[in-house]
Amino acid sequence: MIRERYINAVILALMVIIPIAALWMDEPFTITLATKAVILALAAVGLNLALGQGGLVSFGHAAYFGVGGYAMGILASHAQNYTPLMEVPFLIEGTNQMPVIWLVAVVASALLALVIGALSLRTSGVYFIMVTLAFGQMLYYFAISWPAYGGEDGLSIYVRNEFPGLNTLVPIQFFGLCFAVLCVVLFMVHRLNQSPFGLALMGAHQNEERARTVGINVTRLRLVAFVISGAITGLAGALFADLNRFVSPVMFDWHTSGQIMIFIILGGVARLCGPLAGASLYIILEHYLGGLSEYWQIYLGLILLFVVLFAKGGIVGGLARKEVRHG
């Protein structure tokens, strides 16, 4: 069977070749689709850390995605209206600089993940799924009923935020930026998985009792993984909001959580590049099936059913065949 490393290389190479080919053939829409796939993949890379490596089936990652999105929306809307975010006790102004927005998105979603994780990790199994789902939904309703930043209608940002040295409004440049972010995060997650921390996390997933017996503080370990996971998804949320130049409570919706999970299952659970393969496949399906029929989600549902019931392991798992390498 093909080694997972080669599959990953092919997937990453395709993600570079396709947009460049699209640029050459002057099809900017394909570049935008590829950007969307990369950003959604980033969100799923975040979830994959908790779900794949840690075995924490979080059904509420839309919360961090949305918080990242709103971090961008709130900061950028204050910048475009020239109104300060806050004047007392000290002045905070909005910004349209991506690095600042990313930092805020990551910190805010990490803090949220810390609170939600600390509460949710008191439970396990099916309770954990329901509790994370419920907390995600709580933020959804809050976003709808809080009118300051658009409420149910969402918030439009007229100009894409800036990154030093780039013109982010050019599709290929924004794609390059997002892809670079994804690659950095993938590298970090790869290193993390091989670190003692990652090994302990995987060990606790496979046999919690044994992990406890050898003296690992499983709850704290999982909480840290959950926080990192939420922070990555939050970063993806900020990028996604910048892609659309629009944020709305839909980012918090539980369908978003479900989608992020679908990317992982389509691509392959706990596989490094699984989320990227899954998100790309999803975008392709959405684009082509959506063109065939208004009711394309029926087919998406059937495909998903088939993958879950008969083709466990997703794309990467199906090609590599080998079990996820442990340790």
Added chain:
Amino acid sequence: MSTILLIEQILNGLQFGVMLFLMAAGLTLIFGVMGLINLAHGALYMVGAFAAASMAAWSGSFTLALIAALVAAAMFGALIELTVIRRLYKRDHLDQVLATFALILVFSEATRWVFGSFPLFLDMPDALSGTVMLPGGIEYSKYRLTIIIIGLLVALGLFLLIARTRVGMRIRAGENDREMIGALGVDISILYTMVFALGAALAGLSGALVGAIQSVEVGMGEPVLILAFVVIVIGGIGSIKGALAGAILVGLTDTLGRTLLPVLFSTFMDASAATTIGSALASMLIYILMAGVLIFKPTGLFGSA
């Protein structure tokens, strides 16, 4: 706020709670017996409402509409149990979540395909429209009062079914030890299909009853499904008693929070800010309640470890 208004809101909360119970009871039963987390439960709620609305439009009879809801939901429940769900019992929760999420996509889009995107309307029967005078001079909607009574009767029926009948005995045995009752000669697969169809029928009934108050539309089951999860987490998974207590608690907290919080906040801030903050906080109240229960009793009020 007058006492009469308050009592009216308490009754509304009770009605909401009773509806949530019908949903949560099915979910908790299915989880207790088969160990399955079923997201498609909200889709069955929707199926019930659409079946009722179609039958009511065709025949004009509300009773027939309720029967149609029960039958359609139970049938679809049995159908998905036989084709998809039974392959999931031995899988982990992630597979169950994804497969039942896929079922939601299929059901929602198929319903949109058949009925279109516009909401349908289900009229409540003439005999139950209007209000009734309760002791103490409280006027209350006849229909909502009927829902409360139906819900409580169903709860009683479920308790009797599970505590007093042979089927109930098997269900309880199934919760304790699946393999053992199989070994004792009970046909487990029929029992599972029956339990699933029962849960589906309850969801369908609930959808049809609520359909007459709200509109019948695609996706109507999803908010209710998530609230039913909150109910189960609060009450404890697998416990019907917990589902009832949790449902009433969530129904009352949500309804009263939405009325009382803005009033409470207006005592110390100006009216528009009080409405904004009050209603935003009210929408989060039941989740805060859930967090509170989790802190003090992670397995829920009636759950065992």
